[in-house]
């Protein structure tokens with residue numbers, strides 16, 4: 001893949017206005033699939049959650065999952081949408097073996113929800129009102145594995161293997177209207193929007209919302225137009241952007257790539273593009289073509305969905321707190337500074353902090369661990385993934401420090417063992433004997449040894465120069481391999497000085 | 500009169516992955532024209548207020564409870580497939596995607 005030439009980002013923003021549009025697919029966590037009673041479950045043996053309906057054997061007839069419809073309505077309501085009094089399913093015809101029917105059952109001109117809006121806060125603190133065009137119900141496709149060829153991708157593949165376990169899993173596709181005016185923040189807004197949608201569906205309990213499993217997936221449309229121009233530019237649709245970080249990077253990349261082409265007199269081709277996280281670049285997929293003539297028509301095997309006002313209102317009554325309200329509440333409860341709180345939101349660690357605090361940690365201690373040591377470990381890991389630790393374990397670690405059982409240095413050591421799978425922090429501390437030494441006898445001996453080389457320290461402390469104590473504390477720590485209770489050493493030193 | 504042209508028939512055949520001969524294109528153009536004209540005729544009988552109909556019977560809200568039912572076994576699922584490997588359906592690589 002030849003790396004495209006890019007325009008400097010700031011320069012691109014000076015010359016062009018960015019317009020983005022986002023399509024988010026949310027996989028629902030119903031027990032069964034959208035149109036059949038097969039299990040909706042991730043990670044099973046291939047083709048074991050399939051039946052005549054979802055592998056399209058002749059004569060099989062679909063039946064709509066009631067819970068999936070209710071979940072879709074909840075999503076629509078949470079996005080501030082109108083719910084359609086009549087929604088219909090439609091066939092989207094295409095030939096690709098990820099669905100055995102040669103069509104995807106979707107919704108076309110009568111989506112279940114339409115005309116909504118979502119307030120999205122970007123890292124700078126600015127709030128954008130993103131307008132929602134529609135949210136419609138459809139089914140997921142099966143999973144293809146391309147065999148042969150060198151890269152495992154389809155180019156050069158000799159054949160493909162299909163697992164239909166995912167075929168027919170309920171999806172809700174949420175489509176925004178074109179988003180103008182985000183300027184240089186367009187990439188951050190795209191990521192923040194997807195984060196908000198994910199928070200909403202997670203809060204509703206209608207999706208597991210795990211991006212790494214593809215429960216939430218995003219296609220990002222990007223187009224540029226010369227500043228002041230009326231006409232919208234040609235857009236590209238970047239697929240395969242499945243982490244918040246990737247979304248931000250992919251949008252930024254497309255802005256720079258398109259700007260370079262346009263500034264040099266070129267034209268943008270309307271096409272799908274693929275994001276490659278490893279290369280930090282998009283590559284051209286297929287251009288829009290005849291194959292995109294999907295010949296939608298009403299699904300004759302399914303009757304319309306007509307949710308009653310009573311049903312809609314009863315579902316509305318179950319909606320949880322809105323993400324924006326939740327943030328306001330947590331910011332108040334935790335007493336963080338505005339900047340501290342925003343950093344947590346931007347690091348996507350709100351859930352973890354909330355759960356850690358719920359497990360008994362002080363808010364600042366929870367923040368310190370997630371935003372400090374754990375974030376550092378995540379940054380150093382290859383995928384930038386949050387380390388494999390539960391909020392309850394972090395809370396336990398914080399509690400051990402608070403109770404004086406371990407100090408910060410030991411806590412970091414314990415954390416390493418937790419991440420290595422050795423058990424809970426408390427178990428590790430007792431199994432490895434990592435508790436701080438607060439036994440006065442041992443500490444006094446170490447202090448006396450340190451004082452032997454720094455005899456002036458006690459005088460200094462008596463004169464109120466407390467910084468002198470630091471040298472002794474450091475020496476004691478060193479002598480005891482970091483396991484000394486620093487606070488107790490300090491107390492003992494003061495006692496000794498005042499004797 | 501209908502707007503079914505031989506080009507449109509070829510386009511539709513391409514979308515449906517059906518190979519058609521020149522004779523067939525001519526034949527289908529005529530046949531589809533009759534169908535399209537008939538539909539156009541019906542369209543004349545309705546006005547803008549007539550709701551669209553996708554089903555002959557006025558029925559809505561036919562749902563299934565979200566309860567797991569038995570699936571096929573992997574062997575059953577693959578039994579009708581022309582070819583399979585590793586518990587999966589084996590298909591030709593399709594080159595115009597991804």
Ligand SMILES: [Zn+2]
Pocket residue numbers: 033036037038049050051052053054055168
């Ligand atoms: Zn099934």
